[in-house]
Amino acid sequence: MPRLGRLRARKIRFQRLTPWLLLLPALIVIVPLFAGGLAAGLLRSFNYMPVIGLDSPNLAAYSALLRDDEFLPSLLLTTYIALTSTVIASLLALGAVLMIRRLNAGRSLINFLLQLNLTIPHLVGAVGIVYLFSQSGSFARLALHAGFINEPQQFPALIYDPAAIGIILVYVWKELPFIALILLASLQQGGEEFEAVARTLGASRWQVLRFVTLPNLLPALLASSMIVLAFTFGAYEIPALLGAYYPAPLPVLAYRKFTDVDLASRPEAIAISMIIAVLSLIFVLLYAHITRRQIEN
Amino acid sequence: MTTLTLENLNLRYNGGADHAVREFSLHVNSSEFITLLGPSGCGKTSTLKMIAGLIAPDNGDILFDDRSITHLPPEKRRAAMVFQNHLLFPYLTVRQNVAFGLKMKRVAAAEIQRRVNNMLDDVQISDLADSKPHQISGGQRQRAALARALVTEPQLLLLDEPLSSLDAHLRDEMRNLIINLQRQSGTTTVMVTHDQHEALHISDRIALMFDGRLGQFDRPTALFERPSDIATAKFFGCQNFLECRISGQRMLCQFGELHLSANSTAGIGAASEYKGTATFRAESLIVNPSQTSVNLCKAELLNVEVAGSYRKCQVKITRCNDNPVSAGEQEPTDDNSIIYLHCHARDINAYAVGDQIDLCIPPESIWIIPG
Amino acid sequence: MHTLREGRLKTDMTTSVHRTQSSRQTPAPVLLAFALMIIWLVLPLVPIVVWSFAKRWFFPDLVPGEWSLQAWQYLFSPVSGLGKAISASLAIAIPVTLLSCCIGIPAGRALACYNFRGKRAVQLLVLAPVLVPGIAVITGLHGIMLNLELNNQLAGVIVAHLIPALPYMILVMASTFARFDTEFEAQARTLGANTFQVFTRVTLPAILPGIVIGALFTFLVSWSQYILTLIVGGGRVVTLPLLLFNFVSAGRNDVAGALGVIFILPGLIILIAVARFISGRSGIAELPSRL
Numbered sequence: 001m002p003r004l005g006r007l008r009a010r011k012i013r014f015q016r017l018t019p020w021l022l023l024l025p026a027l028i029v030i031v032p033l034f035a036g037g038l039a040a041g042l043l044r045s046f047n048y049m050p051v052i053g054l055d056s057p058n059l060a061a062y063s064a065l066l067r068d069d070e071f072l073p074s075l076l077l078t079t080y081i082a083l084t085s086t087v088i089a090s091l092l093a094l095g096a097v098l099m100i101r102r103l104n105a106g107r108s109l110i111n112f113l114l115q116l117n118l119t120i121p122h123l124v125g126a127v128g129i130v131y132l133f134s135q136s137g138s139f140a141r142l143a144l145h146a147g148f149i150n151e152p153q154q155f156p157a158l159i160y161d162p163a164a165i166g167i168i169l170v171y172v173w174k175e176l177p178f179i180a181l182i183l184l185a186s187l188q189q190g191g192e193e194f195e196a197v198a199r200t201l202g203a204s205r206w207q208v209l210r211f212v213t214l215p216n217l218l219p220a221l222l223a224s225s226m227i228v229l230a231f232t233f234g235a236y237e238i239p240a241l242l243g244a245y246y247p248a249p250l251p252v253l254a255y256r257k258f259t260d261v262d263l264a265s266r267p268e269a270i271a272i273s274m275i276i277a278v279l280s281l282i283f284v285l286l287y288a289h290i291t292r293r294q295i296e297n
Numbered sequence: 298m299t300t301l302t303l304e305n306l307n308l309r310y311n312g313g314a315d316h317a318v319r320e321f322s323l324h325v326n327s328s329e330f331i332t333l334l335g336p337s338g339c340g341k342t343s344t345l346k347m348i349a350g351l352i353a354p355d356n357g358d359i360l361f362d363d364r365s366i367t368h369l370p371p372e373k374r375r376a377a378m379v380f381q382n383h384l385l386f387p388y389l390t391v392r393q394n395v396a397f398g399l400k401m402k403r404v405a406a407a408e409i410q411r412r413v414n415n416m417l418d419d420v421q422i423s424d425l426a427d428s429k430p431h432q433i434s435g436g437q438r439q440r441a442a443l444a445r446a447l448v449t450e451p452q453l454l455l456l457d458e459p460l461s462s463l464d465a466h467l468r469d470e471m472r473n474l475i476i477n478l479q480r481q482s483g484t485t486t487v488m489v490t491h492d493q494h495e496a497l498h499i500s501d502r503i504a505l506m507f508d509g510r511l512g513q514f515d516r517p518t519a520l521f522e523r524p525s526d527i528a529t530a531k532f533f534g535c536q537n538f539l540e541c542r543i544s545g546q547r548m549l550c551q552f553g554e555l556h557l558s559a560n561s562t563a564g565i566g567a568a569s570e571y572k573g574t575a576t577f578r579a580e581s582l583i584v585n586p587s588q589t590s591v592n593l594c595k596a597e598l599l600n601v602e603v604a605g606s607y608r609k610c611q612v613k614i615t616r617c618n619d620n621p622v623s624a625g626e627q628e629p630t631d632d633n634s635i636i637y638l639h640c641h642a643r644d645i646n647a648y649a650v651g652d653q654i655d656l657c658i659p660p661e662s663i664w665i666i667p668g
Numbered sequence: 669m670h671t672l673r674e675g676r677l678k679t680d681m682t683t684s685v686h687r688t689q690s691s692r693q694t695p696a697p698v699l700l701a702f703a704l705m706i707i708w709l710v711l712p713l714v715p716i717v718v719w720s721f722a723k724r725w726f727f728p729d730l731v732p733g734e735w736s737l738q739a740w741q742y743l744f745s746p747v748s749g750l751g752k753a754i755s756a757s758l759a760i761a762i763p764v765t766l767l768s769c770c771i772g773i774p775a776g777r778a779l780a781c782y783n784f785r786g787k788r789a790v791q792l793l794v795l796a797p798v799l800v801p802g803i804a805v806i807t808g809l810h811g812i813m814l815n816l817e818l819n820n821q822l823a824g825v826i827v828a829h830l831i832p833a834l835p836y837m838i839l840v841m842a843s844t845f846a847r848f849d850t851e852f853e854a855q856a857r858t859l860g861a862n863t864f865q866v867f868t869r870v871t872l873p874a875i876l877p878g879i880v881i882g883a884l885f886t887f888l889v890s891w892s893q894y895i896l897t898l899i900v901g902g903g904r905v906v907t908l909p910l911l912l913f914n915f916v917s918a919g920r921n922d923v924a925g926a927l928g929v930i931f932i933l934p935g936l937i938i939l940i941a942v943a944r945f946i947s948g949r950s951g952i953a954e955l956p957s958r959l
Contacts, residue, residue, distance in 0.1 A: 022775060022778035026834065027790075037805040044811060102695070116939055124713075130916070201377055201397055234800070235895075
């Protein structure tokens with residue numbers, strides 16, 4: 001009997017370990033690379049590297065950033081780009097979804113195009129936007145043929161411009177389908193029955209939209225917005241390709257400082273990375289919070 | 298209160314040739330509680346949704362109080378629906394859920410407050426008013442869903458399998474609550490269910506549906522005791538069917554001649570001689586009857602199945618009304634000479650399989666289905 | 669028969685709930701919005717394709733003055749670097765995908781089928797690398813990789829790509845396993861299957877579509893990666909997106925157009941191959957896609 005008891009105890013202990021054994025390889029990869037990378041960056045941004053003799057952490061990199069003329073404008077520009085892109089993409093996606101569900105035909109075509117867009121790298125979208133919206137792009141050519149402008153310079157600067165319109169256009173183009181697909185999936189999970197019951201309780205079409213459809217979609221909309229915010233705040237290649245030189249958005253500024261011949265600006269680059277990391281982690285936590293509450297409901 | 302009339306409703310699947318509902322006509326009296334009863338896929342929920350306005354019929358007319366409302370959108374019909382899976386809005390509290398319909402009609406806040414409180418009292422969930430739906434039990438959710446529909450004082454209450462998601466003990470409670478609230482408010486009610494016991498217990502009248510068509514529409518006892526066709530009889534659990542020729546108060550079948558009662562032929566016209574199907578419930582047979590009874594039979598016990606204090610048996614009739622069973626107009630075969638017998642254990646415990654027993658088929662238990 | 673009917677009726681009803689008498693026809697504004705949306709989704713791809721076949725396309729011509737295959741001919745000549753870039757991209761994306769599968773499948777199962785203390789923390793740890801921008805992690809990691817002599821070579825880039833790719837695969841597998849009932853495994857055990865047979869005969873067939881979709885999209889995550897390759901590869905590892913970026917910066921619109929077409933081909937092929945699996949509730953659409 002005692003032997004059996006011990007065996008069973010061992011078995012239970014083993015079962016408790018099973019998920020951790022299954023996770024072990026993944027954790028061995030993710031923890032050092034992701035958490036380790038962030039931790040190393042954090043230490044480096046505080047100038048704390050005992051290996052090479054830097055053993056008194058300080059805020060030099062961060063104060064250098066604050067003294068840098070470009071940093072604050074860059075932070076503001078990045079915030080502006082991220083917020084504007086996210087809000088526009090969310091609202092358009094919401095409108096698109098409400099439109100798509102009223103279609104009797106053509107749903108599968110639009111579904112395919114939304115998914116196609118999901119597979120296209122941001123970089124390609126950026127190239128397409130340049131060809132469309134630059135001062136020698138397709139729209140400028142159309143404007144000239146329509147007689148609105150006489151030469152390319154008269155076409156409004158939408159690419160490499162201080163208002164970052166080109167960057168925002170790429171983000172809207174790429175993120176709208178992403179949010180729309182998430183909203184469509186959320187609608188499929190019983191949303192239509194809630195609308196039916198509201199109609200039998202006397203709600204008109206508009207009241208159903210206002211009191212049932214939108215509240216039902218809100219968690220999915222907020223959650224996907226968090227993902228888009230985190231991405232638009234820290235993506236490099238789109239602002240690098242379409243942004244103005246000064247002020248550069250934060251990721252571009254970070255890369256520039258990181259690859260500067262003056263190695264002294266590396267801690268500043270890493271400090272910028274840490275700011276991006278902290279903000280995007282906040283968005284991740286918000287996303288996790290929203291989706292968790294949604295699952296509970 | 299409101300009457301409901303359905304006239305020749307038709308609904309096709311995706312506009313194709315197959316009908317989900319076919320030529321469906323029905324009249325429901327004011328304050329009546331009727332049930333659409335049928336196997337799953339028979340079109341009963343589609344019919345309910347057409348009444349609610351959630352599906353448009355391909356043709357036919359729906360009238361509330363003799364006024365056609367077929368072209369009204371659902372919110373103008375005042376036909377509140379309770380769905381099988383409660384469908385309480387997850388982001389609203391119980392109180393806000395119940396207030397939903399009144400808020401849509403822009404009822405004054407104080408009035409909403411008063412009516413919602415009364416309603417929550419009626420369904421006995423006042424103490425849960427400020428909980429979210431995921432915090433309360435399944436039975437409480439269904440009560441809240443019922444309250445949400447009734448508080449709007451609808452012309453028509455539509456219930457789509459409101460009990461099927463509940464455990465057995467909660468089901469009785471909820472069923473009584475529905476009956477009480479319906480009597481109290483006098484709201485004309487249409488319920489959909491596939492559960493015959495539920496339907497028999499709760500309804501004033503039951504409309505049977507098979508394959509998109511209306512079957513018998515009658516009071517529960519009538520459906521049970523006087524089915525108009527074989528499908529209805531089978532649906533309510535009749536197992537014994539004898540093809541027969543009727544003449545006067547007698548019928549001739551594979552067992553020979555059997556006596557009928559005056560009630561047996563109430564389902565048919567005045568013709569003196571015709572063909573029909575005789576049916577009698579397995580539990581109406583009498584074991585060891587007094588020798589003065591009519592329709593006395595001898596039978597061989599083939600098989601006994603224990604069902605609590607009852608026994609479900611199959612017997613093979615060998616003699617009927619003192620004639621050996623070959624005298625009928627049909628040769629009896631192994632198949633058609635077997636009938637089903639349900640009786641109390643004490644009546645049959647003395648016998649073993651293979652024994653011969655005495656039986657009586659009481660004439661008043663036989664019901665003749667024409668055709 | 670009845671279940672078939674019900675299934676058909678259900679799809680019918682979900683579409684007809686909103687189809688009361690007044691709205692059987694799609695209203696004109698909706699049709700207009702539909703057309704605009706389709707145009708907007710496809711529009712940026714049009715000039716990319718057109719440029720790849722343009723010889724001369726001067727302002728303000730609406731279509732190229734002269735068509736040619738010179739961009740394609742240039743790309744497929746040895747000087748363009750296309751061959752090297754494609755092989756670098758594949759030499760990175762394929763190992764990344766295989767590693768992600770091997771490591772991600774068990775991890776996805778752990779997250780979907782077990783309850784354990786610390787699960788929520790692990791879920792966050794898996795979610796974060798998919799969503800946190802690459803530059804935030806890689807600038808700090810760069811120093812460590814320098815010490816391990818992983819920078820400026822394929823191996824280092826492979827390791828770096830695992831940061832977004834592996835967690836992505838884990839999320840797909842977790843959502844796949846969440847829809848798999850482990851009772852099937854218990855059932856098979858009671859019917860006499862051993863652990864190995866249970867895996868190959870029961871579990872694997874059930875999760876295979878999830879694995880295939882997860883692997884293909886993980887491949888795309890690596891295939892599209894830019895900043896991680898740029899920083900860890902240090903200019904020595906030139907993948908397809910880096911080459912594309914160079915041609916765009918250099919103003920070679922025709923070559924960039926052709927390269928853009930090549931760059932999006934795998935995604936297009938993959939999408940057409942798996943479109944019927946990822947429509948609807950499969951869960952892939954809900955996953956954060958970061959390409």
